[in-house]
Amino acid sequence: MSVTVLTALSHGWEGKMVEVVDRLPGVTVGRRCVDLADLLAAASAGLGDLALISADLRGLDRDALSHLRAHGVAVVGASREGAESEERHLRQLGVDRHVHLATPREDLVEVLTTTAGAAPFDPTRADLMPGEDPPTAPIEPVTDLTPPPPPPLSEPTRGRVIAVWGPTGAPGRSTLAVNLASELAAAGAPTVLIDLDTYGAAVAQLLSVLDEAPGLAAAARASELGTLDLVALARLAVEVSPRFRVLTGVPTPSRWPEVRSAAVEHVIELARSLAAFVVLDTGFGIEDDEELSYDTAAPRRNAATLSGLAQADDLVLVGAADPIGLQRMVRAVQGVGQVSSPAPRPVVNRLRASSVGSDPARRVEESLARFAGVEGITFLPDDPAATDAALLAGATLAECAPDSPLRLAIAQLATTWTGAAAPTGRSSARGLLRRRG
Numbered sequence: 145m146s147v148t149v150l151t152a153l154s155h156g157w158e159g160k161m162v163e164v165v166d167r168l169p170g171v172t173v174g175r176r177c178v179d180l181a182d183l184l185a186a187a188s189a190g191l192g193d194l195a196l197i198s199a200d201l202r203g204l205d206r207d208a209l210s211h212l213r214a215h216g217v218a219v220v221g222a223s224r225e226g227a228e229s230e231e232r233h234l235r236q237l238g239v240d241r242h243v244h245l246a247t248p249r250e251d252l253v254e255v256l257t258t259t260a261g262a263a264p265f266d267p268t269r270a271d272l273m274p275g276e277d278p279p280t281a282p283i284e285p286v287t288d289l290t291p292p293p294p295p296p297l298s299e300p301t302r303g304r305v306i307a308v309w310g311p312t313g314a315p316g317r318s319t320l321a322v323n324l325a326s327e328l329a330a331a332g333a334p335t336v337l338i339d340l341d342t343y344g345a346a347v348a349q350l351l352s353v354l355d356e357a358p359g360l361a362a363a364a365r366a367s368e369l370g371t372l373d374l375v376a377l378a379r380l381a382v383e384v385s386p387r388f389r390v391l392t393g394v395p396t397p398s399r400w401p402e403v404r405s406a407a408v409e410h411v412i413e414l415a416r417s418l419a420a421f422v423v424l425d426t427g428f429g430i431e432d433d434e435e436l437s438y439d440t441a442a443p444r445r446n447a448a449t450l451s452g453l454a455q456a457d458d459l460v461l462v463g464a465a466d467p468i469g470l471q472r473m474v475r476a477v478q479g480v481g482q483v484s485s486p487a488p489r490p491v492v493n494r495l496r497a498s499s500v501g502s503d504p505a506r507r508v509e510e511s512l513a514r515f516a517g518v519e520g521i522t523f524l525p526d527d528p529a530a531t532d533a534a535l536l537a538g539a540t541l542a543e544c545a546p547d548s549p550l551r552l553a554i555a556q557l558a559t560t561w562t563g564a565a566a567p568t569g570r571s572s573a574r575g576l577l578r579r580r581g
């Protein structure tokens with residue numbers, strides 16, 4: 145097979161390397177790129193099958209590698225002989241094949257031709273050195289849970305991702321995500337809650353985690369630099385109570401460009417090894433910034449939520465129990481189906497007769513069945529006393545309103561995954577020792 149190579153190499157030895165590569169049988173240098181932007185543009189334009197890059201390429205990160213892969217361009221690292229730190233850096237970013245100026249010609253041909261068209265980039269293995277096995281969790285062993293009725297965990301060590309999403313209008317995504325995660329942990333399953341809402345991250349405040357807690361932005365940065373592994377993620381995900389870890393969201397909405405898709409995918413994939421359940425609090429926006437689609441390297445406002453929804457094993461769709469909330473929920477069922485594959489588990493929050501009329505559960509059931517074909521709704525009661533107490537205390541419902549109707553309803557919902565018996569009331573919060581980071 146003939147391979148067209150795009151090179152983006154250190155100036156000092158670029159010329160020599162290009163000369164060697166261009167003379168190889170079946171290999172052509174398609175473009176000598178001057179920088180990363182040039183390389184990404186050449187890849188987008190389909191000018192090559194393989195990028196030959198050096199570690200000091202300015203701006204090179206995991207997202208850039210994803211961009212190359214997304215355009216069918218394989219990546220091989222190159223350096224002067226003996227530059228081990230450069231080679232290591234590229235491996236940490238997920239570039240597994242490497243050549244040197246002094247690599248024998250036949251080996252060069254083998255590496256370049258077999259890498260071009262090889263398997264796509266796997267961000268979850270990018271922190272591994274060749275021959276290493278995936279890391280095992282150093283923290284707690286993942287509990288072997290077999291949740292009925294949803295499909296059981298396919299592998300006991302691979303956590304299940306539950307995305308909590310709902311349309312605009314603050315239907316209660318964060319309240320549900322926080323408390324669902326806390327109930328899963330209280331039932332004995334190590335759980336990580338990740339705040340992916342780049343419009344209004346709220347988990348840190350809801351759980352009184354210090355503002356300085358680095359969270360998702362730091363994890364994303366470490367991922368892009370190739371330094372995120374399981375231990376680093378465990379350090380960033382604060383343990384707020386036994387078995388319950390939290391990766392807080394971006395501290396201010398203006399920092400959304402720091403959270404790119406490839407990094408979020410990597411974080412979620414690693415989190416699966418850290419816990420039996422990975423609960424995602426998401427933002428409302430799921431549009432894909434279509435005007436940016438010509439430029440796949442551009443950051444996207446909804447990237448974090450979209451990546452979370454794409455990775456989800458289960459999707460909890462939260463809507464508000466009022467006429468506007470229900471209408472949005474009807475549209476949301478269709479919209480979210482485009483970006484997430486699991487069938488949504490509908491949850492209607494703040495159920496009350498004053499907003500939809502007498503016998504509200506029946507009315508909501510009828511209208512969602514009729515207009516969206518949605519059935520099997522979980523209802524959560526309107527319970528401002530409980531949510532206000534939790535907000536004021538910066539704590540979970542289990543901790544500060546353990547007998548409240550809302551807490552008991554969410555605990556009941558959590559049994560869908562854990563199979564454990566739901567708490568019935570008083571004293572069920574005993575033993576929830578809080579440790580805030």
Ligand SMILES: Nc1ncnc2c1ncn2[C@@H]1O[C@H](COP(=O)(O)OP(=O)(O)OP(=O)(O)O)[C@@H](O)[C@H]1O
Nearest residue numbers: 314315316317318319344494525526527528531550
């Ligand atoms: N069942 C409930 N009963 C009473 N109040 C509730 C209930 N669920 C949520 N709330 C309140 O509604 C408000 C919005 O909830 P929450 O922050 O969870 O929504 P959200 O969907 O995450 O919103 P945002 O768009 O800000 O992310 C909060 O003040 C919360 O306390």
Ligand SMILES: [Mg+2]
Nearest residue numbers: 317318341346
């Ligand atoms: Mg929220």
